[in-house]
Amino acid sequence: MKKGYYGEFGGQFVPELLMPPLLELEEAMKTIMKSAEFCDEYTRLLTDFIGRPTAMTHCRNLSRELGFNLWLKREDLAHTGAHKINNTVGQALLTQMMGKTTLLAETGAGQHGVATACAASLLDLDCEIYMGAVDVERQSHNVKRMELFGAKVVPVESGTKTLKDAINAAMRKWIADQETTHYCFGTAAGAHPFPLLVRELQSIIGREAKAQFVEKNGKLPDYVVACVGGGSNAIGMFHDFVPEESVKIIGVEAGGTGEPGCYNSAPISLGTTGVLHGMNTKLLQTEEGQILPSHSVSAGLDYPGVGPEHVYLHDSGRVEYAIINDGQAINAFKTMCRKEGILPALESSHAVAWALENKDSIPAGSNVLVNLSGRGDKDMDIFEKYTAEYGN
Ligand SMILES: Cc1ncc(COP(=O)(O)O)c(C=O)c1O
DSSP: OOTTEETTEEOOOOOGGGHHHHHHHHHHHHTGGGSHHHHHHHHHHIIIIIOOSOOEEEOHHHHHHHSSEEEEEEGGGSGGGBTHHHHHHHHHHHHHHTTOOEEEEEESSSHHHHHHHHHHHHTTOEEEEEEEHHHHHHTHHHHHHHHHTTOEEEEEOSTTSSHHHHHHHHHHHHHHHTTTEEEOOOSSOSSTTHHHHHHHHHTHHHHHHHHHHHHHHSSOOSEEEEEOSSSHHHHHHHTTTTTOTTSEEEEEEEOTTOSTTOOOBOHHHHOEEEEETTEEEEEOBOTTOOBOOOOOSSGGGOOSOOOHHHHHHHHTTSEEEEEEOHHHHHHHHHHHHHHHSOOBOHHHHHHHHHHHHTTTTSOTTOEEEEEEOBBSGGGHHHHHHHHHHHOO
16 A cells, blocks of 8 residues: 555645644654564553553353443543553654654544543653644633643634634644644544554554453454544454454444434545545545534534544445434433443543434344543533433
């Protein structure tokens, strides 16, 4: 495959001014990231700071009801409450070893912002986070956490005031400050080498999950499921399972309210090919190539594009991509709380919902392993607003 491409998807569609830091990053991945110094320190931080390996939980009560075994890989138990920390600690360490002083990031749900601010604090880096003004409001708790960690949070008022606009603003800032600053991108999307870098740092999820599952059961799971926003928790979970042909792999996109023609966040299932944020991928866009507003009840899935490797995995037929709507995700959110004592992020609830909604077509006795990408404490305000509007 051509460097930086997954089939025809990926690439480096950026202004010329961004090529130097992208090339510098590619070089750092080849040298610094492969060094024993980096690997030893990153491994130490994964264990001693992030709390890895995260647990794997068998959902006993739900499994009894569903007729198949539901397993969770518990990224909600990672420090700061989501998988995002695996990536930010790795990129922060790389930044420090590259001799740069500042971490710049965008965030949607705020989890990546919190994880970046936390990693910056740990490694004594300055930190600036761009966040759509709508997300600043719907994830105000996370804004406060970022500020406590010492980050400057910049609300972005342009466009739909969500993740897409935060990425645009952060990219402009990176062009200006590239000498001192690393852009700590939060998902497995964007220009090469970001999809590869983020996959490398997140693939610990699938590596651990595979070993834990085999140790507990003496075999591989039948299904592996994860939600797809930009695609980082999913690609991290999937990477080690892709070569295992017996494992069915399911990515879950957000369908929004679910009415015909509603705004959604499902570019693989409902989008068309185009270029955004430096990559050729599937996008929600008009025939003229204008980006359409996206929607999901979960801020972290609310993005009109997706990482290029997912589009390749879809087109090659290796991974199936499904759609779950807001109501189904909210139902899974409540079910997980009531039946298992686990409060999942609304993003992860989309993946859980896939298992609940497909219970009739999943053979009895199967093993379904869902990546619980984060915890739902951050989503309590959204949940309360949703139930006030639509009822319990
Ligand atoms: C808990 C959680 N899960 C999933 C996502 C979606 O991102 P990605 O597709 O990169 O994993 C987010 C994004 O903020 C998140 O906070």
